[in-house]
């Protein structure tokens with residue numbers, strides 16, 4: 001158990017703090033994701049700014065666990081742009097696919113400055129992963 005926390009400390013400090021999922025079976029200590037699905041390779045780009053494990057700290061961007069169905073700009077403790085907070089979006093898969101291709105076209109003034117994949121299959125891999133971690 002201890003070694004799990006040491007191994008994963010860099011990425012998962014928060015989830016080792018005790019309050020996380022207190023399920024007694026910590027058998028899968030080898031896997032980095034404490035629970036839930038493994039991110040697809042297409043999510044690698046997003047991971048440079050976003051954590052996706054439940055309860056993991058915000059990075060340059062907000063934690064994305066639970067993002068589907070969440071109102072834009074409401075992850076606790078993250079300093080969003082006014083543009084994002086005022087966007088009125090409630091995220092679903094289609095909107096996220098549209099957002100990542102050209103974030104500032106959808107939310108003018110957003111702080112997210114990337115151009116994500118245009119390939120619909122790559123978008124789908126990302127958004128269905130986000131849907132899985134939002135249940």
Ligand code: HEC
Pocket residue numbers: 043045046047048049050060061062067071072073074075079080081082083084085091096099100109110111112113114116117126
């Ligand atoms: C260079 C850093 C960076 C990368 C790479 C990045 N993001 Fe972001 N993302 C941000 C920032 C910063 C915000 C907050 C934007 C704001 O406040 O305007 C954000 C916000 C978001 C939001 C809105 C979240 C909310 O709580 O309202 C979603 C959804 C999102 N990003 C998805 C993605 C996906 C999917 C990818 C990968 C394709 C990705 N991001 C890649 C920095 C990044």
